[in-house]
Amino acid sequence: MFGRKKQDSTKEKEVKVETDEKSIHESPQICLFDLDESVLEGFKDASYNCSEGTLGKMVRVPNDRRDQQHFLKLNYSLPVNLHEHDILVFNMDFYEEVDYESIQISLDNVTGHSAHALLSAFPEKIFNPRAYATRILSKEVNEILKKESIVIVFASSQETVRYQQVEINSYENRITNQTDINNTQFYKGFPYCYNKTGKKMKSPDKDIKLTSLLLKYSVGSNYELAFHHPTHWDNSNKQIKDNNFIPLLLNNDGEIISFYHAHSKGAVLVFPCIKDKRSFLLELFNNYLSEIFPNLFPYHGQFGWLDNGEYLLPGEAELIDERADIEKWYIAEVEANEKSIETVKENYSFLRDLISESGDKLVSAVEHYLKWLGFPNVLNLDETTPDLLEEDIQVDCEDRFLVVEIKGVGGTSTDKDCSQISKIRYRRAEQRNKFDVYGLYIVNHQRYMPPKTRNNPPFTENQINDAVLDKRGLLTTYDLYNAYFLIESGVILKDEVRDCLFEYGLVELKPKSLVSIGIPQEYFSSGTVAIIDLNGIRLTKGASLYVKKNDQYSKVEIISLRVNDQDFDEVETGEVGVKLSSSVKSKSEFFVKQV
Structure with a gap:
């Protein structure tokens, strides 16, 4: 450079x-x-x-008949930092001209319930x-x-070019606007x-x-x-x-x-x-x-010409060389970092697939997840018996048997989607001649939307009540995704998550046996010290606290306990200052695990 x-x-x-x-x-x-x-x-x-x-570029559109029309997108491009x-x-x-196929509208990655495009109709052959x-x-x-x-x-x-804007949804293609624009x-x-x-x-x-x-x-x-x-x-x-x-x-x-x-x-x-x-x-x-x-x-x-590099000042050449070395080091570090990111994406692709994919990719991601959870016998029926249109995965725990139906959908699940697993569960129970078969429906709902903006949970009250009566579970892949990080941070254990998958109704993958000690009155030291009013719940130095904020859990350790400027190893009642191993956001609720 x-x-x-x-x-x-x-x-x-x-x-x-x-x-x-x-x-x-x-x-x-x-x-x-x-x-x-x-x-x-x-x-x-x-x-x-x-x-x-x-x-x-101008687009050659194959509008050869009166009934023909085509949906297009703009094909302009500019640097991201044009400003x-x-x-x-x-x-x-x-x-310069290009064929229609190069800029036709694609519905493969549509988010939400509709898509928008520009319309080219007969007799237009060149779209500008x-x-x-x-x-x-x-x-x-x-x-x-x-x-x-x-x-x-x-x-x-x-x-002056006339443009027709079209909204494409599941019911119709509707012209929403028609405007004339001067070039x-x-x-x-x-x-x-x-x-x-x-x-x-x-x-x-x-x-x-x-x-x-x-x-x-x-x-x-x-x-x-x-x-x-x-x-x-x-x-x-x-x-x-x-x-x-x-x-x-x-x-x-x-x-x-x-x-x-x-x-x-x-x-x-x-x-x-x-x-x-x-x-x-x-x-x-x-x-x-x-x-x-x-x-x-x-x-x-x-x-x-004074700054073209030919008329240098004392020490300027060395500084230019030093800057070039810095840039070379920076580029190498960024490249190494990008490779590391790609490696992480490859190694943990199943987590991304959980919240984005459907079909075989989604089933494979859930299979990978269940094996990571520690289930000994996980069978992907889509791979072993692809022509069998029943459950996607079987999990054999010897003392109990789990059948799993998995779907990736653009919207939310129908009652039929949620209940399909019940028929399969009864059939497997008859085959095994045992009543140890459990059914679980897992859905990657509204898959084109960011998970945090989806309807969570996506099941209606009737769907949840019916699942309880039918003794089957309802779960989202986003819950599995979140549970992965809860497990990695020690908030919940793998065996606790495994047990949750056999529950009825809405399955919630969160820590069990937690007792609330309330929301701290004050925080100090950038959220690493919380003032808590205890009411008969014992806190111990070195023990764990579970923190809930916006339905997300985290885990912190108690570094020290102080009452009236004196340190204690245990405190059970009254106002206590708790020094935490990491910062906590305000208005978080604290819990301890009941033994």
Whole structure:
């Protein structure tokens, strides 16, 4: 990044590497929308910090018959940190096409009860997403113009595109909105314009420095838009021309075809369809913008050569090398961390599958979980007997037998889903000639939503009551997911969770035999000291306390007990200060386990 040489065995190779490497200046940050790859390469060769974006490609839609229509999504893209950029360059003269299949709407990862798309219907054969993308991006452009910045537009013909927005749900496809969007809505205050095409360009009456550059590159170029000079009302209620708007080029009829527009703290430059955009932009940036906007071009403006690495100060080279080593170490550490994260995701993929998947993947995740819980004999019937449409998993504990039905659904379970396991349980009891068979229904409900935002628990009161009467259990995969961490933190034991799976009704995987000692009156030392009023419940130094906050449990140890500034090993009544092994949030409820 800073021109640091690569290590090699010979000086010749070292010199060659140093010569070949290009340092990229940190500022200005430039984003090029829909410009040729040659333009990007030219900017990088000139050490500019560039990224790419697109307003989208035109889409060939197979609307061949009157009854045909297709759902699409926008295909624009931009850097995630576009707000940090200093200069945006848009090329309206871009009409590359793609097939419909590349941007058709997908319902595979829909969350909630509906999806939204744009509609293309007969006789439309070419769908234009660019005007819609321009309107969306204009919000970002308006924000960027609030700081010192430059927005450049190579203007092409104006077009108004009609978009139909569709809501897709389980009942119907419904048009929710129809709107017309102009493809020139780059920022608030874009001047009124109209289509007019030509090749002859001339200078305005007032000599503008940028005009000479535009005329130089006007050969072989053309214009497709003409603009009105914006006006506003003055104090005497007269319309006057906006002084922040400066024409740069006129056509033979004296109409404005290029302009400079000061907007907030930024500036907008609109040019015709310059043919050689690469050479034009590089000359514009190197010889004009760097002088007009020196703050945006610290490395290319006046005396920018002082910081190009060729005229170093004493000790500067060593500091640059040190910074390069720091960056190299940082990159290596981040890569190692990312690999570790991927390893964790691979090793514990069953936990992610529990709260996201359905079908065979979900069944396999539950199977993995039950084996991790310590059940000795767990049989996945979907793998051993895939044609048998009964329970998904059997757990044989010798003294009792558990049959498990597992589903992943986009919504919540029906009564039939919940009760299906009862029939299987009776059938297995007859086969075993024993009444030691238990039924459990496990569901990954509302699987497209984040688990914390789902309806938890997802079962109705009638479903829970029926489960109690039928002697079967109801459980969510999110409960299993949470129980994993409770077990790992020592809040609950594996054998306690195993026993819970044989319960009737709504199965709750939480610590058993807990006695509440209430909510502390006060906290001190950032939540590591709690003031508790005891009423006959004994606390012992070194013992465990169970803490409940928002239905989530955690476990802490009692470090010390203090009453009236004296330390005690045991306290049973009265107000006591309890020092805890870790911080606890306010309004948490404390429990002790009853022996």
